Amino acid sequence: MSRLGEMLAPLIMLEYSRQDAGNLYIPHTVFLYRSRDCTDPRDKIYGFLGLEAVNKTSPSRSPDYSLQVSDVYAQATRDFIATEKQLTVFSQLLPRCAPHKSSISDDLPTWAPDLTAAAAPQVSIDMYTRMTNLRLYNSTASGTLSIGRRADIRKLSLMGRIVGTIGSALGEPCPADHRADANIYYAWRQFAKVDDKYEEAYAGQTHVAYGDAFWQTLCASVVPAHSRVTDYGDVVRSDPKGHRGLHDSWWHSLLPDDDTDARKNLQIDHKITANEIAQFFSCVSIATTMRRLFVEEREHGWMGLVPQDAMEGDRLAVVDGGRVPYVLRPSRKEPGCWSLVGDAYVHGIMDGEGVALGERHEILLV
Structure with missing residues (x-):
């Protein structure tokens, strides 16, 4: 768009x-x-x-x-x-x-x-x-929303699972006033060492290439449904084989001519139109604004997009009634409770895979 x-x-x-x-x-x-x-x-x-x-x-x-x-x-x-x-x-x-x-x-x-x-x-x-x-x-x-009864209007009792930790340093933030900043995406690509690890297995999944996980993270696995979007929000989930050429053509359009290292893994589809590239850029901009990239290497090997105020040590959770993972932080004021930092995109656990990684229990938000 x-x-x-x-x-x-x-x-x-x-x-x-x-x-x-x-x-x-x-x-x-x-x-x-x-x-x-x-x-x-x-x-x-x-x-x-x-x-x-x-x-x-x-x-x-x-x-x-x-x-x-x-x-x-x-x-x-x-x-x-x-x-x-x-x-x-x-x-x-x-x-x-x-x-x-x-x-x-x-x-x-x-x-x-x-x-x-x-x-x-x-x-x-x-x-x-x-x-x-x-x-x-x-x-x-299949987790169904369950809200516990609490007399305090400022506390929200939900059920969910803590499935991971942001255990490594994060990439620089992409604040709203730097929306669609190609320099930030370039810095993220270097931070994640994408061009050195492109064909390596992602998070222990032999069928997922590390580089494919990165570009799908950039757009939160959301791509235009077709070349001429006639309905606002007409998007679909990305497919590594079917949409990599769209990403690579977009990325190629942003690179300076003399940056040969950043081009070495690109598979350019010359049938991709400027309109399609612009629509994909919009998907990336929407997914990344006010977020930052994390690459977790100590536990599951995940990468994803988290709120720009997320920090190393924050926890990743899947909560009943939520369609995406959330970033939680232990509350300083209320022991045993959690502060909600925001929602996240974590590549590899967006379709229920994280449910098996933690025990379901009460998550009390303050």
Whole structure:
């Protein structure tokens, strides 16, 4: 999708919503327009409740302006999870670091998205698109969402498995203001030593080449469905054999002419059009913005994309009701509890493979 298409996407979606108000889905709409400002930040939730009335459904909750902003956002997050019966809302968490750290960040549960955080329209579009792409994954296989009963609104009890640790240094972050920065992708490729290890087995899987795992990680295994995408979000899961030429043609277009070392593993498909390359670049940009690459060599040998504020020592978990893995960090304030850093793409455990790697137990988020 072209940059112009990305810029027009929210306007097109708004028009679709206007024409088909009966199918307007409030949880997704809240996040698509999170970059819009309002006088009272609680209205970023309450302002959409009237749309439920337009749809002739009873509002899920009546506005209560006696509540703090952080409590309104926490309760709304619980409501969204209960409505969807899955954890897609966790894919709307922005990094809790500059420029996204806000005046309420420290008072907000780590599992509740901060709608007051700085987010340019492009950030809203990218995060929304990543959320719609969750349908392509199923990291918990048949795991069904189970929310434990807790009196404290700021604690969320879920069931899941700790399956790994980010046990190595991470690649440099790709912040929102460096979206689609080819220099960062080049640095990641060197960090992962891709061109030296391209044909080696990935994570002990003899049928997966290390280099193929890397390029699929860059796009989170999401590629355009065909050359002329006519429907917004028309994407599919990548196939190493069928789509490597698309990646290699894209990467070739970014390299300087004198960089022969970076070209040695490329398989250029000269039938790939500039339009297809642009669409693939869009998939990469959406997958990598506000994230960083990790390459874990001590435990499972995984690589993946994690939030830009993830750190060495953070844990990887698959949680019932989630379609992707999540990055957790032991809470400093609440022993035995976890802070949610954000969602992740981990190549090789996006389709339920991680379920066998850990014992299912309560994961208490604060």
